[in-house]
Amino acid sequence: MKFLLTYLRKHRWLIALTLLLATIGQLFSMMDPYIMRLMIDKYTSNLNKYTTDQFIQGVITLGLAIIGVAMVSRIAKAFQDYFVNLITQRVSTEIYNDGLKHALSLPFEVFEDQRSGETLGILQKVRTDVQRLLSTFINIMFVSLVGIIAVTIYSFSVYWAVGPLFCLTIPILIILSSFLTKKIKTIQKQIVGETTALAGSTTESLRNIELVKSTGLVDQEINRLSETTNKILELEIKKVKYVRSLSFIQGTVINFLRTTIIVIMAYLIFKGNITVGEFFSLFMYSFFIFGPLNEIGNLINIYSETLVSLNNFKMLMDKTPEIFPSNPKKVGIIDSIAFEKVTFTHPTATKPALKDINFKVNKGEKIAFVGPSGAGKSTLIKMLVGLYQPKAGQVKYSGIPVEEININEIRNQIGIVTQETHLFAGTIKENLLFVKPDATDSEIEKVLRMAAAHNLLDRADKGIYSTIGEGGIKISGGEKQRLSIARALLRNPNLLVFDEATSALDSLTEEEINETIVHLPGNEERITILIAHRLSTIMHSDCIYVLEAGQVVESGTHWQLLEKKGLYFAMWRQQVGMVEENPEMSMN
Structure with missing residues (x-):
């Protein structure tokens, strides 16, 4: 009392x-x-x-x-x-x-x-x-x-x-x-x-x-x-x-x-x-x-x-809320992200989900993480957006350790598309306004077409004012994913994360969206990080990190990893059925 x-x-x-x-x-x-x-x-x-x-x-x-x-x-x-x-x-x-x-x-x-x-x-x-x-x-x-x-x-x-x-x-x-x-x-x-x-x-x-x-x-x-x-x-x-x-x-x-x-x-x-x-x-x-x-x-x-x-x-x-530093350092626009010997173990687990992870990505670059299920890809993304804190090592944004900044400053610059879509009851417009309340109808329609959601718009009886039901129950899985992508793009983020973003899409739509991701306006001013099972969606990344049992076992470009004939090579051969010739090597 x-x-x-x-x-x-x-x-x-x-x-x-x-x-x-x-x-x-x-x-x-x-x-x-x-x-x-x-x-x-x-x-x-x-x-x-x-x-x-x-x-x-x-x-x-x-x-x-x-x-x-x-x-x-x-x-x-x-x-x-x-x-x-x-x-x-x-x-x-x-x-x-x-x-x-x-x-x-x-x-x-x-x-x-x-x-x-x-x-x-x-x-x-x-x-x-x-x-x-x-x-x-x-x-x-x-x-x-x-x-x-x-x-x-x-x-x-x-x-x-x-x-x-x-x-x-x-x-x-x-x-x-x-x-x-x-x-x-x-x-x-x-x-x-x-x-x-x-x-x-x-x-x-x-x-x-x-x-x-x-x-x-x-x-x-x-x-x-x-x-x-x-x-x-x-x-x-x-x-x-x-x-x-x-x-x-x-x-x-x-x-x-x-x-x-x-x-x-x-x-x-x-x-x-x-x-x-x-x-x-x-x-x-x-x-x-x-x-x-x-x-x-x-x-x-x-x-x-x-x-x-x-x-x-x-x-x-x-229950203790998220802890923010009393005098946080200002990061400004994110120009780099670095993981330095990062290790993380879930409270109920006996083995680390991530162990000694090291990488750095700068503004204008696009990197990707691949690996079998349970390799630690989703855990890495959650750590990237501050949902998990490292048990050892450091996560740095623009060279500043995460514990010295207000993580919400970073989150406000992130656009994220996850494998499991998170939509709300209401209209298409209301779902997109969630990340940018002052967005105009033309901005919303623009990002919807960028996310290859034009078919949804064309058949919706009230356009962006059409209701989609709780969790998007009235639309297909692929359409849910497109709305999720459009919502991320509407924010015009400095860090764009795609966590299995095209997993629910057919191959043609996947190709359209991959083309969209590659040629998004402002890519040279942002960091793009992709998580994928389908290797075709990340083959144009500047660097690909291959995870296995929570550790980075390989890294390099798509062609470099194929030449190593390691885990990435095995995954590619399983998905594609054959290994294409490196066009760069064939020119020599």
């Missing part, structure tokens, strides 16, 4: 105003029984003391007083409700936004080990639970506390023996309530954990709905998710059992205590210690105490849920 207080302090004056309004509303609503007491003791119990006019005037005056205090109470309550909603919405939104901001700033490794739906589940749950807790605290707990204090003070003023009767009920009920609270908290923690896992699993299933439906695994997925929902149901039923048990015990004890107090007050009337009006007012005031006490079970339930949600949220916020 200390974590929640840090957010509440920002709105302390608004909270103070709301509590003041709640106090005013409650106190004025409690004046009704007191006025009724005056009406009974002063008028209805002494009819012989007043004339008809005096009686009517006195009763009407008190009636108008009842209307007046009720009006003040309702006005205060209306403003109280408005400010309560304002506080709950602001605080829950700030918590959600801070959680989202922190989650997006976490290192890439964190997202490799958990489902994105789980993080979303944590943020949504804490937002909802905080709203419920704050609303319940102000509208029920605080208002009830004001009522309890006021009734206790009033009961002492009526007769000294009545006050202790009301005071004793509160600790008795708190002791009874604490008996089942711990079990409820334990169950609630399990429920939140299972619900968060369910959110992650459901998100994955919906994201991969094409695979689920095309492979006939809908029933399997339904059964898998139903197991979790049934487990949550069992826990919810178990929790309800404890909460209802708590409510039953509370209700029974409250009814007994309330009846006891009424009997004692009736005896005090008989003894002449209190009047009928005082008895009637205390009877009505008992509802201000015993009514809220009946809600203790629900309050404990809400508190337990919120406590678990806040603990999960705090665990998320305690």
Whole structure:
């Protein structure tokens, strides 16, 4: 709860105003029984003391007083409700936004080990639970506390023996309530954990709905998710059992205590210690105490849920975000990239994914990395864009080590096309504007044609304003890749990375895009890095690095590597079926 207080302090004056309004509303609503007491003791119990006019005037005056205090109470309550909603919405939104901001700033490794739906589940749950807790605290707990204090003070003023009767009920009920609270908290923690896992699993299933439906695994997925929902149901039923048990015990004890107090007050009337009006007012005031006490079970339930949600949220916020230097050096336009004896090992791996990697590429050059699956190509790209940090060695941009710069300065200069396309629900234009929000329609259409996406444009009913569905579900794999390439080109990057960019394309389109990559405007002013399985896409690179088991085993131009008759030669022969003659050698 200390974590929640840090957010509440920002709105302390608004909270103070709301509590003041709640106090005013409650106190004025409690004046009704007191006025009724005056009406009974002063008028209805002494009819012989007043004339008809005096009686009517006195009763009407008190009636108008009842209307007046009720009006003040309702006005205060209306403003109280408005400010309560304002506080709950602001605080829950700030918590959600801070959680989202922190989650997006976490290192890439964190997202490799958990489902994105789980993080979303944590943020949504804490937002909802905080709203419920704050609303319940102000509208029920605080208002009830004001009522309890006021009734206790009033009961002492009526007769000294009545006050202790009301005071004793509160600790008795708190002791009874604490008996089942711990079990409820334990169950609630399990429920939140299972619900968060369910959110992650459901998100994955919906994201991969094409695979689920095309492979006939809908029933399997339904059964898998139903197991979790049934487990949550069992826990919810178990929790309800404890909460209802708590409510039953509370209700029974409250009814007994309330009846006891009424009997004692009736005896005090008989003894002449209190009047009928005082008895009637205390009877009505008992509802201000015993009514809220009946809600203790629900309050404990809400508190337990919120406590678990806040603990999960705090665990998320305690994760260390990406670390940037306090005084980063400015890189400016990237004119070179160098890996110097770079080694990297995944946290769960026993062997390095990359080992002693050395290379340097300057502005205007194009290099490529090839190798069998698992050779470390994707890991190298992730390190290149700062998603991984080297365990040994250095990565340098324009001669400056990566740990001395703000990596976002580098990322802002990168255009990247990965094998797995990352598209968003919406239109073609919206997907491209993601990297350049101020791009014009003509710029968008230009890069789409540069990426050989003209066929997509020609058949789209609304051109660049056509929707493509979540993840590009309405278009083909090749068209997704073309959109991804166009998005990278729209940024006009200083570092252009193609990670298996043409893997989903047919040979003719691949040839078109390769031709586009070779003759892209501004190539002489940027660094181009290619990762490929198809060697035909990288054969015109200035230098090709061959990776095997995380190490560079060969490097050189396409023809130099063929002449070495090593791993690259074997891969080329497997793909092409024959080795072409080096045109440079044939000229000699």
